[in-house]
Amino acid sequence: MSVISVLRYIPYVMRRHPSAETTAAARCLAPECGWSAEPTAQADVCSDMCIQHTGRTGHMTFVREFSEVAVVERVVTDYEHQEHAQPRGARLPLTFAHRDPQ
Numbered sequence: 001m002s003v004i005s006v007l008r009y010i011p012y013v014m015r016r017h018p019s020a021e022t023t024a025a026a027r028c029l030a031p032e033c034g035w036s037a038e039p040t041a042q043a044d045v046c047s048d049m050c051i052q053h054t055g056r057t058g059h060m061t062f063v064r065e066f067s068e069v070a071v072v073e074r075v076v077t078d079y080e081h082q083e084h085a086q087p088r089g090a091r092l093p094l095t096f097a098h099r100d101p102q
């Protein structure tokens, strides 16, 4: 009798959620300023707000943050497509990791 171990892995990817949008925000780094740009979905608007702040105050350094809602999704591989297309009993293991000698 032989023992066969079959290892399978399930690939995942992380993507921006389809109903979400990227948000940009900024904060002035001048000591004791405390100014910040409201989060916006338009990065150019955030940049314009920083430029206007620089024009009014002379403060030139900002932290810009971009955020989004993301989702992790399982990737269906070509093998899985083929696996479902084959009749039951015709499946092949993905990887043979260990096989005891007979």
Ligand SMILES: [Zn+2]
Pocket: 028, 029, 030, 033, 034, 035, 053, 057, 059
């Ligand atoms: Zn400032």
